[in-house]
Amino acid sequence: MPKVSQAHLDARRQQIVDAARARFASHGFARTSMADIVTESGLSNGAIYRYFKSKDEIVVAVCEEGTEALPEALTAEAVAGFLAFVRARARESDHGRLVAQIYAEAAVSPPLAAVVQRQLAAMRDAVAGLVPESRRPQAAQIAEGFVALCMSYSQQLAIRGDLDPAPFTAALMSVIDG
Numbered sequence: 001m002p003k004v005s006q007a008h009l010d011a012r013r014q015q016i017v018d019a020a021r022a023r024f025a026s027h028g029f030a031r032t033s034m035a036d037i038v039t040e041s042g043l044s045n046g047a048i049y050r051y052f053k054s055k056d057e058i059v060v061a062v063c064e065e066g067t068e069a070l071p072e073a074l075t076a077e078a079v080a081g082f083l084a085f086v087r088a089r090a091r092e093s094d095h096g097r098l099v100a101q102i103y104a105e106a107a108v109s110p111p112l113a114a115v116v117q118r119q120l121a122a123m124r125d126a127v128a129g130l131v132p133e134s135r136r137p138q139a140a141q142i143a144e145g146f147v148a149l150c151m152s153y154s155q156q157l158a159i160r161g162d163l164d165p166a167p168f169t170a171a172l173m174s175v176i177d178g
Contacts, residue, residue, distance in 0.1 A: 016058065026094060087163070096156075138178065
């Protein structure tokens with residue numbers, strides 16, 4: 001029997017994660033069963049269980065892929081561009097709804113909470129590295145506020161729909177500029 005390539009295995013795993021992401025965003029974690037993921041992916045039960053032992057493992061895999069892009073600099077233009085990107089992802093792929101689901105699930109799932117905590121720490125560290133030299137002593141506080149406001153914007157997109165990022169850009173610049 002021919003050996004299946006690692007690229008094929010990786011593609012199948014990604015197919016499952018993508019199907020689960022779409023289903024979780026539209027129906028939530030609680031309203032998505034393994035059978036729903038099987039249907040959404042077009043694969044068999046056996047194929048799904050070859051890669052994941054449970055829905056909880058799939059939830060963690062979806063979350064692990066969810067790293068957020070950040071602005072290249074902490075300027076008004078770059079921050080506005082970043083929030084426009086977040087807004088576009090929310091419109092195109094229900095990313096805001098998915099993030100809301102992840103946060104709710106992380107509140108009751110220690111393994112998922114650990115993933116989210118690592119991602120938030122990485123985001124704070126990345127933002128702190130972008131803080132202008134004149135504000136370096138406050139870098140940790142700025143990064144904390146920046147990430148909190150960005151997460152709030154994402155959550156509000158999930159609940160309120162397509163929101164203008166301008167007020168959030170102004171708030172973020174106030175945090176950055178002091």
